[in-house]
Amino acid sequence: MVQFYQQEHRLLISVDCIILGFKNNEINVLIIKRKFEPMKGERSLMGGFVREEESLNETVSRVVAEYTGVENVYMEQVGTYGEVARDPGERVVSIVYYALIDMQQFDDKLKKQHNAEWVNINNVGQLILDHNHFLNDTIRLLKRRTATRPVGFNLLPEKFTLPQLQSLYETIYQTPLDKRNFRKKIFEMDILEKLEEKDKGNSKRGAYYYKFNKEKYDRRLEDGFYFSFI
């Protein structure tokens, strides 16, 4: 390939991934103890340098798969952080993504292997560099995004119950929601598919399982329906 920009400065680009999961009415983020210098052993988000023939999304996918064993996750870019001295090792521009995974699919063996742990997103403690900053920006973005787009489903198993879904939103927004209003809103959207099967794990009566129906959602979108999950 012809080099047109030969004289320009090149620098390191890392992708930092905020991997989120939902369990026991908590949003959890995966944290590791850093395996290399500088700051070896300190608590950190998962990151990776962008390779030569790899798009940013591919880098995220690679990192997420490496640490969770889950593929094809939902991801979104949070932002890019480029202060000159943000990494004491060398100048690194960091592109931050969050990824939502269904914790049932998480490969638990990888936890020990990477010295990783799931911690409550609101109680993460100190992370290296500007990683706490990344996390705060992510929380804000996640709240905005889940309010008007059907992305929360990515934190649940494919089949989920309405009480589960409601609890997810209550956790994200940290506020109790009215059961009847919540269900009314969800049903009006007409983007869920009710299954025959019930989840009897939490009650004797059992709660019906639902699935998110992307085709229905796309149709509603085209009709200009305005979605608001809260």
Next chain:
Amino acid sequence: MVQFYQQEHRLLISVDCIILGFKNNEINVLIIKRKFEPMKGERSLMGGFVREEESLNETVSRVVAEYTGVENVYMEQVGTYGEVARDPGERVVSIVYYALIDMQQFDDKLKKQHNAEWVNINNVGQLILDHNHFLNDTIRLLKRRTATRPVGFNLLPEKFTLPQLQSLYETIYQTPLDKRNFRKKIFEMDILEKLEEKDKGNSKRGAYYYKFNKEKYDRRLEDGFYFSFI
């Protein structure tokens, strides 16, 4: 500085700037004819490579000042685009920002110097690479942002009239707004300062000038007031 990440791949990072101005009830973007290969002479956004000792914001400021003569502009990151083959010259990861400027401050001499022109944001025509994509993402972001944050003021002179402000929002959202409702909303926010002076440019009666009062705004924010400009 110790090199911890010696073995990692480094790449080019450019910042592309979408410089927006408001004039004659149009949102305009500054477009240039590219001055270097590849694609020399084609229509392009303004960009610059991130230098060694320069943060991303500083790169934006440098580029915006170079092409407009305006300093201390309002800017926001739109996103980072990292497809491997997005630039045929060499792999370049592009970080996109938009910047809002008061077109009265634009240095018109720079237009000829850079072969630049202001074009209506809705009628830009074909740009190089994925620059049209950047622009579309920016328009979406600008609409979202101006709906709930007082950033539109950055497109107006320090002193502006309510008809001007309304016309700005009508242009951004491409929809007519009810004069009384608009004013009611703005006044309820209580973030403007009314001046004695009037603008007699558009009518015999004249319209009062107002200034955005950041202190008032910050106080309202702390009080948890919810801002909605549309």
Next chain:
DNA sequence: GCAAAAGTGTTAGGTGTACACCCATGA
């Protein structure tokens, strides 16, 4: 039969939206 969670409608209050006339002034 009882405990425990799932499921279901209605109403009041508040918010957003539609709408028409008078005012000030330069020409």
Next chain:
DNA sequence: TCATGGGTGTACACCTAACACTTTTGC
């Protein structure tokens, strides 16, 4: 005096938020 844009208040429709009881079933 008249043409032009600036400035002002109200009424109705709709949407949001509050609220309590019945159903199901395993134990």
